[in-house]
Amino acid sequence: MDSKFTKYQIMLEKKIINQIQEWRDAEFPVSHQELHQFLHTITGTAGTISLQEISKAAADLMNQMNPEQKSWSSREAAHYLSPVINLFAANQKNLAVTLSYDFMPSIDQCDKPLLLIVDQDVPYLIYSKEQLENHGYAVVVSPTIEKALSMFYDLNPDCLIVNPFHAEVDGYDFIKQVRETVAFELIPIVVISSSDEKETRIAAYQQGADDFFLKSLEWDEYVTRIDRQVKRRKIVKDTLMKDELTKVYNRKFLKEAYQRMSSEHLRHKDIFSIIMIDLDFFKKINDTYGHSAGDHVLVKFAEYLSTDLRTQDVVVRFGGEEFLLLMPYTKLEEAEQTACRLLENLNQNVFVYEEHSFLVSFSAGVYEVNSPVSLAEAVRTADRALYAAKENGRGRIETASSQEVVNRQLRVAVIDDSEVIRKMLESFFTDLEVENYELEIKTYKDGVSFFADEWHQSNDEYLVILDGVLPKMDGIEVLTKLRKYPDTNRYKILMLTARKAEGDIVRALHVGADDYLTKPFSIRELEARIKVLVQRVK
Numbered sequence: 045m046d047s048k049f050t051k052y053q054i055m056l057e058k059k060i061i062n063q064i065q066e067w068r069d070a071e072f073p074v075s076h077q078e079l080h081q082f083l084h085t086i087t088g089t090a091g092t093i094s095l096q097e098i099s100k101a102a103a104d105l106m107n108q109m110n111p112e113q114k115s116w117s118s119r120e121a122a123h124y125l126s127p128v129i130n131l132f133a134a135n136q137k138n139l140a141v142t143l144s145y146d147f148m149p150s151i152d153q154c155d156k157p158l159l160l161i162v163d164q165d166v167p168y169l170i171y172s173k174e175q176l177e178n179h180g181y182a183v184v185v186s187p188t189i190e191k192a193l194s195m196f197y198d199l200n201p202d203c204l205i206v207n208p209f210h211a212e213v214d215g216y217d218f219i220k221q222v223r224e225t226v227a228f229e230l231i232p233i234v235v236i237s238s239s240d241e242k243e244t245r246i247a248a249y250q251q252g253a254d255d256f257f258l259k260s261l262e263w264d265e266y267v268t269r270i271d272r273q274v275k276r277r278k279i280v281k282d283t284l285m286k287d288e289l290t291k292v293y294n295r296k297f298l299k300e301a302y303q304r305m306s307s308e309h310l311r312h313k314d315i316f317s318i319i320m321i322d323l324d325f326f327k328k329i330n331d332t333y334g335h336s337a338g339d340h341v342l343v344k345f346a347e348y349l350s351t352d353l354r355t356q357d358v359v360v361r362f363g364g365e366e367f368l369l370l371m372p373y374t375k376l377e378e379a380e381q382t383a384c385r386l387l388e389n390l391n392q393n394v395f396v397y398e399e400h401s402f403l404v405s406f407s408a409g410v411y412e413v414n415s416p417v418s419l420a421e422a423v424r425t426a427d428r429a430l431y432a433a434k435e436n437g438r439g440r441i442e443t444a445s446s447q448e449v450v451n452r453q454l455r456v457a458v459i460d461d462s463e464v465i466r467k468m469l470e471s472f473f474t475d476l477e478v479e480n481y482e483l484e485i486k487t488y489k490d491g492v493s494f495f496a497d498e499w500h501q502s503n504d505e506y507l508v509i510l511d512g513v514l515p516k517m518d519g520i521e522v523l524t525k526l527r528k529y530p531d532t533n534r535y536k537i538l539m540l541t542a543r544k545a546e547g548d549i550v551r552a553l554h555v556g557a558d559d560y561l562t563k564p565f566s567i568r569e570l571e572a573r574i575k576v577l578v579q580r581v582k
Contacts, residue, residue: 408433454578
């Protein structure tokens with residue numbers, strides 16, 4: 045037995061009883077909107093805490109409401125809610141249910157293959173996402189090409205699924221741009237279409253598609269062919285030792301190189317150092333000059349590192365705009381001096397791309413390995429020093445030791461009108477461990493109280509769990525306001541929507557939600573979405 049669900053079930057029942065009592069004590073009638081909002085809250089909350097029967101009853105009552113009835117007396121509202129109250133009474137003896145497996149944290153959710161689907165046909169987009177997630181994939185979606193291109197670079201998906209027919213730009217131009225700017229990333233592209241014309245198929249393959257699906261394709265074949273593309277990419281990645289874009293070593297090689305270097309140095313009772321480097325404001329280069337310019341910078345920076353270091357030093361593209369240097373027989377002070385020299389010389393180099401010219405700097409963390417330490421621990425320690433460099437102004441070097449435990453700050457805001465959901469998610473995030481992040485959680489009952497709190501305006505990174513239906517300020521209004529911030533990229537936003545609220549999902553995706561989750565949801569599913577959004581972002 046686990047008491048977590050029991051506590052929240054009792055809390056929800058008390059919330060309903062207290063709300064009915066408040067209506068009875070008040071002098072004013074209950075508005076249609078207020079009763080509808082309350083039933084919506086019960087529907088999502090009850091389903092999430094394993095009260096599916098009560099969730100369905102509340103949803104049925106909500107759907108049966110007559111919109112022409114503008115207000116209800118407290119007696120009428122209480123009577124209308126009686127099917128829900130009666131179900132609570134019937135379940136009173138069995139309220140202490142066993143915690144379902146879905147509530148238990150899962151350690152491997154962020155390791156699911158990630159798919160990015162781009163399609164203006166939002167109903168099909170929503171359906172595809174649900175189907176593929178049921179088959180074990182993590183899925184992010186976008187109805188616009190502009191948002192899709194940003195997500196592609198940020199999340200590094202394992203497969204891109206595209207319907208090329210978009211109004212704002214030729215979808216084949218999008219595929220061509222992806223192929224040209226990240227031609228060496230080896231990410232498979234699948235084109236989906238309603239048209240089976242020969243010319244359509246030929247155009248897809250000419251622009252770089254690896255496969256072509258009709259939308260009418262049955263799902264068992266759809267999933268099998270996606271599996272094939274993802275597995276092929278994994279095999280190729282596992283056999284390559286060099287990053288195809290920058291020509292320096294990749295993470296596959298890093299594991300072997302680190303193990304060899306660590307064994308050799310420990311055998312000789314010597315030390316070595318690693319430097320973790322991150323290009324400053326790299327996303328701004330992509331946003332200002334285009335992703336082709338960003339790729340150009342990565343290539344030139346890798347060449348700069350390779351020519352300015354010793355032949356025995358190893359340069360690895362760690363991911364995105366991050367590079368890691370392995371420096372054999374090098375003490376901390378030596379490695380720090382090297383990093384400072386690299387930064388100083390880089391500041392004097394002008395990067396030129398087409399008609400644009402600009403300067404590039406980096407932040408770095410330096411760590412001396414002087415005892416048996418795993419690669420994962422060494423990287424974590426260097427990354428903490430790198431984060432300190434960013435926090436202290438960027439364009440600088442910080443050193444680390446294995447005793448340092450400074451993590452990145454991730455502020456989590458839960459905005460939901462359900463007190464039960466707020467309490468449950470607050471407890472969940474308090475116990476959740478996200479590698480390299482220190483979580484700080486705050487909850488809000490509506491968007492107005494969230495924006496009134498200056499807590500959401502720091503320079504930290506934010507994860508916002510946002511309910512789509514809120515009093516005072518609708519969830520879409522909150523999302524729209526956040527996306528107008530000049531530093532909006534600091535906010536990763538996960539929308540909570542009703543199961544059948546397709547219109548809300550459409551609006552959320554167009555306004556700029558990073559992902560959505562339908563109520564009722566399982567905590568395990570929520571954890572998977574969070575780790576995709578947080579840990580896969582470079």
